Amino acid sequence: MNDISLSILFGILAALLLISAFFSGSETALMTLNRYRLQHLAKKKHKGAVKAQTLLKRPERLNGLIALGYHLGIVLTASLTTVIALRLGGEPLILPAVAVLTGLILIFSVSIPKTLATFRPERLAFFSAWFFIPLVKLLYPAVWTLNLLSRLLLRIFGVNSSKADLVTRDKEELKNIVSDANHSMPTRYQNMLLSILDLESASVADIMTHRNDVVGIDIEEPLEDIIAQLQKSPHTRMPVYKKHIDRVIGFLHLRTVLAQVSQPDFDKQKIVNSLAKPFFIPAGTPISKQMQIFKSEKLRIGLVVDEYGDVLGLVTLDDLLQEILGELIAEEADIKVQKDGSFLVDAGTTVRELNRLTNWQLPTEGPRTLNGLIIEYMETIPEPGTSIKLYGHVMEILKRDDNTIKLVKCHSLV
Numbered sequence: 001m002n003d004i005s006l007s008i009l010f011g012i013l014a015a016l017l018l019i020s021a022f023f024s025g026s027e028t029a030l031m032t033l034n035r036y037r038l039q040h041l042a043k044k045k046h047k048g049a050v051k052a053q054t055l056l057k058r059p060e061r062l063n064g065l066i067a068l069g070y071h072l073g074i075v076l077t078a079s080l081t082t083v084i085a086l087r088l089g090g091e092p093l094i095l096p097a098v099a100v101l102t103g104l105i106l107i108f109s110v111s112i113p114k115t116l117a118t119f120r121p122e123r124l125a126f127f128s129a130w131f132f133i134p135l136v137k138l139l140y141p142a143v144w145t146l147n148l149l150s151r152l153l154l155r156i157f158g159v160n161s162s163k164a165d166l167v168t169r170d171k172e173e174l175k176n177i178v179s180d181a182n183h184s185m186p187t188r189y190q191n192m193l194l195s196i197l198d199l200e201s202a203s204v205a206d207i208m209t210h211r212n213d214v215v216g217i218d219i220e221e222p223l224e225d226i227i228a229q230l231q232k233s234p235h236t237r238m239p240v241y242k243k244h245i246d247r248v249i250g251f252l253h254l255r256t257v258l259a260q261v262s263q264p265d266f267d268k269q270k271i272v273n274s275l276a277k278p279f280f281i282p283a284g285t286p287i288s289k290q291m292q293i294f295k296s297e298k299l300r301i302g303l304v305v306d307e308y309g310d311v312l313g314l315v316t317l318d319d320l321l322q323e324i325l326g327e328l329i330a331e332e333a334d335i336k337v338q339k340d341g342s343f344l345v346d347a348g349t350t351v352r353e354l355n356r357l358t359n360w361q362l363p364t365e366g367p368r369t370l371n372g373l374i375i376e377y378m379e380t381i382p383e384p385g386t387s388i389k390l391y392g393h394v395m396e397i398l399k400r401d402d403n404t405i406k407l408v409k410c411h412s413l414v
Helices: 006-031 035-043 046-055 061-090 091-119 121-138 140-155 171-179 189-198 223-232 254-258 268-273 286-298 317-328 350-356 371-377
Strands: 239-242 245-252 280-282 303-305 311-316 335-337 343-346 387-390 393-400 404-412
Touching: 006 046, 006 061, 006 091, 006 121, 035 046, 046 061, 046 121, 061 091, 061 121, 061 223, 091 350, 121 140, 189 317, 189 350, 223 254, 223 268, 239 303, 245 254, 245 268, 245 303, 286 317, 317 371, 335 350, 350 371, 371 387, 371 404
Parallel strands: 280 303
Antiparallel strands: 239 245, 303 311, 335 343, 343 404, 387 393, 393 404
């Protein structure tokens, strides 16, 4: 070693610091890679992504290699620093040299490479993968021995690394990923994906038209009134009942009778003859399951009933599609953003819909609509002009009728 010039020794020292920095930064880059993007790039045959994915399939080997390379570089650097210190000033210079070396390692081999790897993980990870793949094979005996010793020591402390829990993405985590993708996709598609992820937790009762709002035909009304209703109705399908909605006798497709309305012999019996058999849906049926039922039964409309068979409301295929597609097919928004950042909300809007469009966290376990949520909280139907603070949001009642709230202005304090 005494025959080697100091300039060469300093060059080797710098190279060892760079090697340690490379292993340190590569570890951070590989471990912080976006696994979804990595899988996407690997499917597109990106060579660096394929190699990085191969390495990450056996993380224990990768960690062993990085630990071996990094610490071997640090040990050699410390030994070489001692040699240089002895040649420059003898033993008194060893302690100051080690102190300087420690600072250099922390700055150039730890802090800087890890920071750069955090900002540009793909570039460094894909580059380092080209070197790590052959190094894993070349140093396999040493890496295997290191991992074996590590596993044995872990077992002493009661940790079995071979039975480590698999990391899985649950629905809430996926929803957070989609919610955070503000700059990666338009808001309307983001809302659509969130709706799809939320289908399993939502039932038809969450999106149905309440029985009080169901528009149907009372077959016991005068024929002239029924004809007028048929001609003015904006709906294509309507329930037909006797006196009240709990006595539904069928569904009427208006297209089948409108052509007959002008005929002299048109009567109620022709309406009854045109009815389709009523279809009843349990209130707790998940939206995703009901989509499949509508498809298999070739239906577009059904009545939602409770455990006693009483009609709670009505749901259509369009309601289910709107729950998924949201604003893409909605004719008129029930929630309108104002210039001051507040929202004008139809109080019949479901709490789930309000949460999705505003990113709020109003409770969904109780009342299904904003009207129900406010009435439950106040235990009365508030007068217009009343303002309340509800779960961190100020809500001002703008309109109401005898028994329901109609329009609410909301803004958040959170």
